[in-house]
Amino acid sequence: MSKICITDAVPEAGIARLVAHGHEVVRWPGAEAPRRHELLDHVHGAEGVLSVLSDEVDEEFLTAAGSQLKVVANVAAGYNNIDVDACRRHGVVPTTTPGVLFDATADTAFGLLLMVTRRFGEAERLVRAGQPWRYRTTFMLGHSIEGKSIGLIGAGQIGTAMARRCHAFGMSIYYAQEHPMKEPARSELGAVGLPVDELVASCDVVSLHCPLTAQTRHILDASRLASMKPGAYLINTARGACVDEAALVEALRSGPLAGAGLDVYEDEPTINPGLFGLENVVLLPHLGSANVETRTTMTQLAADNVDAVLAGRPALTPVPGF
Numbered sequence: 001m002s003k004i005c006i007t008d009a010v011p012e013a014g015i016a017r018l019v020a021h022g023h024e025v026v027r028w029p030g031a032e033a034p035r036r037h038e039l040l041d042h043v044h045g046a047e048g049v050l051s052v053l054s055d056e057v058d059e060e061f062l063t064a065a066g067s068q069l070k071v072v073a074n075v076a077a078g079y080n081n082i083d084v085d086a087c088r089r090h091g092v093v094p095t096t097t098p099g100v101l102f103d104a105t106a107d108t109a110f111g112l113l114l115m116v117t118r119r120f121g122e123a124e125r126l127v128r129a130g131q132p133w134r135y136r137t138t139f140m141l142g143h144s145i146e147g148k149s150i151g152l153i154g155a156g157q158i159g160t161a162m163a164r165r166c167h168a169f170g171m172s173i174y175y176a177q178e179h180p181m182k183e184p185a186r187s188e189l190g191a192v193g194l195p196v197d198e199l200v201a202s203c204d205v206v207s208l209h210c211p212l213t214a215q216t217r218h219i220l221d222a223s224r225l226a227s228m229k230p231g232a233y234l235i236n237t238a239r240g241a242c243v244d245e246a247a248l249v250e251a252l253r254s255g256p257l258a259g260a261g262l263d264v265y266e267d268e269p270t271i272n273p274g275l276f277g278l279e280n281v282v283l284l285p286h287l288g289s290a291n292v293e294t295r296t297t298m299t300q301l302a303a304d305n306v307d308a309v310l311a312g313r314p315a316l317t318p319v320p321g322f
């Protein structure tokens with residue numbers, strides 16, 4: 001029986017899967033996320049850890065867990081919270097949950113796109129605030145997305161799922177990525193690859209779907225934001241730090257951006273206070289893959305990764321390149 005620590009609340013189906021595999025499961029008992037020192041105490045002695053993306057899995061974490069630790073299974077597709085080189089040094093396999101959350105995350109991105117272009121967020125706030133309103137042909141007009149262009153930064157599974165939704169709504173698809181979008185999606189969607197600068201400067205909507213790495217940190221910096229098309233929109237369901245949030249506030253206040261739909265922030269859960277004062281922004285609390293079905297599957301996949309590594313089999317979905 002191996003000891004598996006879970007660092008925060010996760011769907012019961014994942015825990016049941018670990019128990020069915022015969023492991024001893026130690027949950028984080030608190031309602032709040034553990035503070036750093038609590039987290040380090042909690043994982044001490046674990047052979048496997050189910051982590052979430054707010055856990056910094058670094059040298060200190062791996063040392064605190066102890067040399068019996070074999071696997072850290074992130075219940076997330078992103079793994080920017082994991083120091084992969086440190087895992088290598090400690091003989092720990094880091095795993096992630098790709099392939100099961102792209103539709104849910106693309107739904108969030110597309111939902112944000114409609115909310116911000118059609119001003120649904122602003123309209124909902126107005127109604128809830130008890131502001132007077134009446135149907136008028138000039139009242140709260142947004143913009144159509146049909147016939148507009150979407151520029152995807154990152155066209156993997158989530159970017160491609162977003163492209164499918166946008167294509168179905170009559171948008172033309174552009175993407176920036178080192179390698180071409182996979183077939184048959186690229187041909188079916190008529191997706192055109194562009195360099196990032198050109199994509200950012202020419203598309204009506206820019207949507208981020210890349211992992212956070214040293215190369216993509218502030219990929220939308222002040223100068224790229226300033227180069228966006230006047231009246232363009234930004235959607236971010238990737239990672240907050242892909243965008244310079246202070247520069248984004250400026251680009252929303254003074255142009256060129258018409259609006260932004262954000263699910264992620266540079267310093268989550270803190271949000272740049274400048275964003276709260278802007279009506280042309282929709283702010284979600286990192287809900288990307290947050291539906292019961294997807295989170296259940298993600299947690300089960302994480303549990304299966306833990307079990308595979310502890311049984312001496314290869315991980316099902318190790319972080320890429322591991």
Ligand SMILES: O=CC(=O)O
Nearest residue numbers: 075076077078288
């Ligand atoms: O942001 C969520 C994830 O990476 O799964």
